[in-house]
Each structure stands twice: as structure tokens, then as C-alpha cells.
Amino acid sequence: MGFEKFLFYVFAIVLVFASVRVITVRNPVHAALFLVLAFFTSAALWLLLQAEFLAIALVLVYVGAVMVLFLFVVMMLDINVAPLREGFIRNAPLGIAVATIIVIEMALVLTSDRSGLVSGALQNYAADHSNTKELGSVMYTLYAYPFEIAALILLVAIVAAIGLTMRRRQGVRYVDPAEQVAVRREGRVRLVNLAAEKKS
């Protein structure tokens, strides 16, 4: 067993362990942290496949941005765990049965000689081979059309998120900075001419 294979199994075991913990730990914050571990080990698996750009993107985008946001939301929401777990035991046998059947079916199909999956040995590249350059050169040429559509999907997501959540609430005490800056003396100070008090 080569060192590479050894590394693969280490990462794979950690990945499976972390993924199982994501759905079994009680504390949502811990679950999110296990998800971070899962992303990190999958990034390591990408590296073994010589896809360094994807590995870095996974860490930067998912661990760096998405998971931080996720943790933030989990901490903000203060989820009560108990109601979420109701019916877990009751539904577990059915869930396990379905999952087992799916796994057995998939294994039978994929390991069969007739499965017909295209397979090939991994090509080894020189150390200075740039994965990023490869990706970039197809992303903006052959895949320009899907790339643009993906950009439009993001735009729709922005419009939808703002459209659904932004609201002007009535009765909120709010100071308009522009109005504050443009204030004039007449608006704030009123000179009242008071007659001097007379002695009675």
C-alpha cells in the first residue's frame, strides 16, 4: 500500500466520521464544526486527485464564507433541539431500512460487470502543472454560456432575497442622515421674546 493510498484512507475515514457526527451530535454548533471538518477533509481528497484549485476553493468558499455564515445563523437562532428530535426513534427503523436498501441496490449496480461506468487511471501531471489555468481556460471559452447563466441565477437569488425580506416598517424611530446634515438653525432654535418679569 503506497503512501498515497494510506493518506486516502485516513482522509476518507475522517470524512465519513465527520459526516456521521454532523447528523448525530446534539449541539447544532458542534454539528456545524463537524461539517467544517468534513469540508476540510474533502478538500484534502481533491488535493490527492491533483485538483488543487477545487481544494482551495472548497476551503475558501465553504469553510471560509458559507460555514461562518451558517455558524452565525445557528448561534443567532438559538434552536431548541428537543422538538427537532421528536419522532426520531419512531421513524428511525423505516429510515434505516430505506437507506440500507438504497445502499445495497447502488452497490449491486455499481460493482456489477455490466454497470458500464467509464473508468480510467488517474493521469499524473508535473509539479508545475496549473490546474487553475486549465479550469479558467475552459470556463471562459467552452463553458461561457453555462457560466453566464449561473451568474444570472445568482442575480435572481439576490433579487428574490431582497424582495422577500426587505420591508419598510411603519412606526420605526429612524433618523434620516441627509435631513440631519441639512438642518438649519431655524429648524432647531426658536428665539422667544420673553418680557422681563415684573415685580408684583
Add this chain to the structure above:
Amino acid sequence: MTFVPPDLMPALPEIFVATMACLVLVIDVYLPEARRTTTLWLSIATLLFAALLTLATAPEARVPGFHGHFVRDAMGDVLKIGVYLSMAAALLYSRDYLRNRTLFKGEYYVLALFAVLGMMVMISAASFLTVYLGLELLSLSLYALVAFDREDGRCSESAMKYFVLGALASGMLLYGISMMYGATGSLNLASVAQAIAGKGDKTLVLIFGTAFLVVGLAFKLGAVPFHMWLPDVYQGAPTSVTMIVASAPKLAAFALTMRILVEGVAPLGADWQQMLMVLAALSIAAGNVIAIAQTNIKRLLAYSTISHVGFILLGFVAGTAEGYAASMFYALTYVLMTVGSFGLLILCGRAGVEIENISDLKGLNDRSPWLAFMMLVLMMSTAGIPFLVGFYAKFAVLQAVVAQGFVGLAIFAVILSVIGAFYYLRVVKVMYFDKAEDDTTLSVSADAQVLMGANGLAVMLLGVYPSGLMALCSAAIH
């Protein structure tokens, strides 16, 4: 590798709609509240101009583009024009409805335009990648539109259901796509077909992948047993959004089925035809029978949609060019009738009064004979009464099915359609023979009335002279 810049001309309608959607988004921000109608007219003008553009740039033959991700052909052009027109009609019908419910906002139109763009991408998809991206562009816009009335709890609930089940369907479709990619090594639909044909024998993973693709498509079309989301979404969404969800996306779903199953996985036709046969038979049965028990008219129309989806799938079961053309004809006329029926529900409502139940249509004839007559025409046509377009659409599909020897299936479909006619006729009975609870006359704006008239007239005219549209569909498929 030398890079050849793609020819942008075939994709001109897509580029135009995308640009205009962004422009409408920006222009709307600068409009004062009172001039919000400008956004509506700008959106409708965009759709109509896109239709002209599609006609003007229609190529003679099939034009592939963008390195095999895009295809422009006659079928796509016909369906796209159907999408533009039905969407423009839907936007015009719902103007007063939105205004009465404080939903008259620019984002509504921006999302509608992006939904149109998503449908265009789906219709012109030539690779699994664009199929999926187009589908997501459409679905995301629709989820947001369903949830648009955020004050209403039912809207949020149905949007949530739609989102979760839609995500599940996308997952199924992606799973199927990944298996097809694993088995053939290509995402391009034409190369996938070649690779499958070149293999000779069918491998397990291919059949597995096809099954997942069919499940994903059935979810999106709303075929039984993957129809659960349909009645809830139809009922929960604002009626104007239900109209959008129910109409144009079915054209895109038809195109998607054509592109994936007929163009991509064609060599496995015998396998997916059996799957579709089961889906079609179940949809026609469940749609027509469950609809009888409905009292909510939006749910009734949802079950009606399910049975129509069954008929559209029947054309694919036939597996011939005639069958596909008949399905396409059915999808186009279904959209025409659906936009009309939902348009009527919207026009019959007022501020604070929404047509929800069949009993809300009581005595419509006394309140507005014109609207009642239009509803009569649309319901009769949807039921498949002869000399209206719905009858001919059903007839063409059944003819194609019988020509392939599925006589039993055709008889089954006919019997269930007759059973289904009951609930359409019940709506007619309620409108004409029951007494209205409040008999104020309905006032409908002139432009909506003209549009309604054109809609009803199209249903009647196409019923008498269906050959023109049918010839167009056959020519587009060949």
C-alpha cells in the same frame, strides 16, 4: 487549443430578454410609486419584442451554438413564442389583482422575466449542464414568486413545500445526469445519444440513470405519483402566480422531456416509454378522479393540470413524430386554456374578494354574462367537448397512441376523460343555474376584457381549424 468565439446571433432572443430583465430591475428603482405601471408595460413590451426577434432570426435548419450547450431549432422557436405570449397575457391579466393586494412591485416583473429566460434556456438546451441551469433559473424565480405575498402565511407555506420538493426533484435529476455522465463520459445530449447507441447493449447504470431522469422530469411536470406539491402550491400561491406556475413552465417541461429523453436518451426509448406509460395512466386516473372531490377551484384546476400532464406524456408513450407533435399541440393549447381560466378567476375577484371556492362563482352569468360565457368556453374546451380546441388536442394524442397499438390505454384515457368532464360541467352549472350571493355587476378593465375575448376566440377558432397549429407542430418536430 484555439478558441473560436461563439456566434451570438442564434441566442439573440435570450440575450435581449436577459438585458431587458436587468434594465427593468434598474429602471424600476427610479420610478415613483404612481408610475409603477411603466414596469408592467416595459415587461410586456420586452416579451412581445422578444417574440418578434425570435421570428425574425428564426433559422432555416437546426443551429447548434456555444460549443454544444445551445441549440436553436423550429421546435424551440414555436415553444418560446408560446412562452412569451402566455407570460405577457398572464402579466396583463394580473395587473389589477396585484394592485388590489399591494403586490404591485417591480420585483414581481423582474422575477417573471427571469423565469421566462430560464424557460428559454431550458427550451434551447443541448447539454445536461444547460438543462439543469435553465431549470434552476426558472425554479428559483418561481419559488420567490410563490412566496411573494409575504404577509400571507399560506403563501410562505406553499413556497416552502415547493422549494423543498423542487430541490428534491433537482437532486433526482442531477443524480440521473451524473450517472449518464459516468456511463457515457459526456454532458452533450447528442454525444450521449451517440455513446449509448455505440455501446450496443444497455448497461445497468444507463437504465438506472434514465429512471432518475424520468423521476426528476415527472416531479417538475407534476405527474402522479410525483404530483403532491401541485395542489398545495396552486392553492397557496397568489392566483396571479398560480397562473404563471401553471402555464408557461409546462411548455418548458415539454421541451425538457423532448431534449433529454427523445434527443439524449433516444436509444433507450423502449425503457423510458414504459415508465412514461405508467406515469401517464396514473396521472390521467388520479387527476380526473380526485378532482371530483374538490371544492376549491384552484385545487380543482391543479388536479385538472395533473390529468393534462398525463395526456402530454401519452404522446411520448407513442414514441413517434406524430405523437411528439400531438403532445406539443396539447401542451400549447393547454397553456392557452389555463391562462384563460386563471385569468377569469383573477378578473372575477375584487379588492378583498378572492375567488377560492367553486361556490364563489355562483350566478356569474347574472353578474357578467360575458365572463360567464368565456368561462363556459374554457371549461368545455378543457373537458374536451367537441368543436373546441381541447377536444382536438386529446383526439390527436389518442390517435398517435392508437396508431402504435396501445388501444387499451387509449380507451382507459377516454373513459377517465368522460368521468373528468363532470367536474368541469359542475363549474358551468354553478355559474349559470345557481343564485349569486351578492349580485353586484363585475367591472373589468377594457384591455383585460379584449384579451379575454381574444383568448376565448382562440380556443374556439383553433377548435374548428386546428390544422394550422398542428401543421406547425409537425413541421417543428420533424
